[in-house]
Amino acid sequence: MTKGPKGEKRPADLNRRAFDIVRIASGEAEDATPSAAAQKGGKVGGRARAEKLSAEERKAIAQKAAKVRWGK
Template identity: 55%
Template sequence: MASGPKAPKRPRDPNQLAKSIVDLATGEAEDKKPLASARKGGLKGGASRAKALTPEQRSEIARAAASARWKKGA
């Protein structure tokens, strides 16, 4: 199993832990790892979206994001 901050939480109950290990071993459950192709597409998406928007649209999106951040903090 993976370790570190990105590792999935393991069940504390020994029976549930055993079941999760068996599920991983038999292929009934999969490790949730992001696909490299999805990551690559996600990195390109923001830049291409920003290029397609007009400066006014980008400003409006930024204004909405800033107001959402300030609203969440209060």
């Protein structure tokens, strides 16, 4: 599946995407975009996780990410 501009999942097949749009417009299905409360929860969760980690754990995570990013 491809992702939209806000990270939502979309079918790669254009016919399937058109079918989904028609279903949403006719009221048969609901739009699957995340609500504002869900988006806020993700931001809060990341900060809470960072506060729980020790400096050594944060450093290890950052080093691992840098190796993956620059190791290509």
